[in-house]
Amino acid sequence: MLQSAMPTSGPGGRVTALVPSHVLSQEVAALRPVVRAVIACVLGEAKSHPDVEDGTHETLRRALEGTSRLREGEALRPWLLGIARHVALDTRRTRKRDRRFVGDTLDDQGETDAAVDRLIDPAPSPDERAASTQRARQISTAMQGLSEQQREAMILFHVEGQDYKQIAQLLGVPMGTVATWLSRGRRALADALGDTVKQ
Amino acid sequence: MKTENHDRIPESECFEADGHVTDVVVTCLADGETAIIPPAATAHVDACDACTARLGIEALFSVGASTALLASATSESRPPLPIVAPAPIRAVASMVPSSRKRRPLPLGAIAAALCVAVVGALPGLMGTLRNLRVVLPDYIHALPIWGHAIEAVLRGMMASRSGAVLRWITAAVFIGLGTLLARAMTRKRLLEGDVR
Numbered sequence: 156m157l158q159s160a161m162p163t164s165g166p167g168g169r170v171t172a173l174v175p176s177h178v179l180s181q182e183v184a185a186l187r188p189v190v191r192a193v194i195a196c197v198l199g200e201a202k203s204h205p206d207v208e209d210g211t212h213e214t215l216r217r218a219l220e221g222t223s224r225l226r227e228g229e230a231l232r233p234w235l236l237g238i239a240r241h242v243a244l245d246t247r248r249t250r251k252r253d254r255r256f257v258g259d260t261l262d263d264q265g266e267t268d269a270a271v272d273r274l275i276d277p278a279p280s281p282d283e284r285a286a287s288t289q290r291a292r293q294i295s296t297a298m299q300g301l302s303e304q305q306r307e308a309m310i311l312f313h314v315e316g317q318d319y320k321q322i323a324q325l326l327g328v329p330m331g332t333v334a335t336w337l338s339r340g341r342r343a344l345a346d347a348l349g350d351t352v353k354q
Numbered sequence: 355m356k357t358e359n360h361d362r363i364p365e366s367e368c369f370e371a372d373g374h375v376t377d378v379v380v381t382c383l384a385d386g387e388t389a390i391i392p393p394a395a396t397a398h399v400d401a402c403d404a405c406t407a408r409l410g411i412e413a414l415f416s417v418g419a420s421t422a423l424l425a426s427a428t429s430e431s432r433p434p435l436p437i438v439a440p441a442p443i444r445a446v447a448s449m450v451p452s453s454r455k456r457r458p459l460p461l462g463a464i465a466a467a468l469c470v471a472v473v474g475a476l477p478g479l480m481g482t483l484r485n486l487r488v489v490l491p492d493y494i495h496a497l498p499i500w501g502h503a504i505e506a507v508l509r510g511m512m513a514s515r516s517g518a519v520l521r522w523i524t525a526a527v528f529i530g531l532g533t534l535l536a537r538a539m540t541r542k543r544l545l546e547g548d549v550r
Contacts, residue, residue, distance in 0.1 A: 186386070188396075189410075236413055330387075334385075
C-alpha cells in the first residue's frame, strides 16, 4: 500500500521525522479531547454543543489536510491547538455577526470576548510587535518572579520541548509537582502579559 | 525532597473531594501528557463539562506560554535585525543620484548615441529642408500670433502680480495655438501641393 510520508511528533511533541500518514492521523485523533476542550472554552459552550462538535471536526479535517505545512521540528500540539483556536474564533465571529443582525446583544459579551481574544490569540498584534521590547521585559519580569525550579521547568517544557518525565528526572521532583509548577508559571506569565480569561 | 519517578500520577492526586479532577490532571492533559494520567481521570474529563472547560483554558494557557517564551528565547538568541528597506524602496533609492558618489559621465556612449541619432534623423532633416520653402511662409503668417502672445506676457509682467499666473497660462495657450495653426496650414499646403 502506498502511503505518503508526513512529519510526526517525537519526545516533547516536536516533529522529528517523516513517517506514514496514518501515524500522524492517529496522533491528531489522540488530541481530539483537547481540541474539543479548547473550542468549548472559546465558545463558552458545553462539549456536546453542536458548534463545538462541528468545530472539532473542522479542526481535525484542516489538520489532516494541512499536515504538509507542519515544519520539521515544529510541535504538533500547539499547531493543532492553533487551528482549533482559529476555527473557534471564526465561529465566534459568525455568531457575533448573527447576534448583531438580530439585535440581540449581551451586556458583558464585549468585555468577555476581548478577554478571551487576548488569551486565545497570543501571537503579537502589529502594535505589540512594535512594543516587543516591552513585552520581552514583561516576560522576563514574570519569569524572575518564579522560583528557580519553576522557571527551569517552564523553560524545559515550553522552550526545550522536554516531557514531564524528563523534567521530573532532571529536577528530582514528582511529575505532579512539575504539572503544578507549569500551571502556576503560566498563570503568572499570563498575568504579567495581561492575558485573562473568564473562569 | 522525596523523589518520585513513577510512570503515572498516583490516583490519590487525581481527584478532588467533590469528584472532579485536580489541577494536576488538567495540566497534564493540556500538555498532552495523557500517558501519565490514570484512565479513570481521563474518562472523567471526557464526560464532565466543567473539567472540559478547565482543560480548554489550561490548554490555551499552555499554548500562550509556549508562544511567548519561544518568541522571547528567539529574540534573545538572535542579534537584532538590521534595519533594511524593503526591496522596492531600495530599487527606487538606487535610481536616485547620490550627492556623495558621482559617477563620471559616459561621454563615449553619449557621443555614439548622438551620432546614431543624427544619422537616423538625416532623412527627416533633408525632407524638412526641402519643404522649408513651403513651410516658412506659414510660420511667418503665425508670427503675429506669437507676437500677441509675447505682448500678453509682457503686459502681465508689468501689471499687478495678482493675475500673473493666469496671463502666463493664457500666453502659453496662445503660443500653443499658434504653433498648431502653423503646422496645420503647412500640412494643408503640402497636401495641396501634392495635388497640384
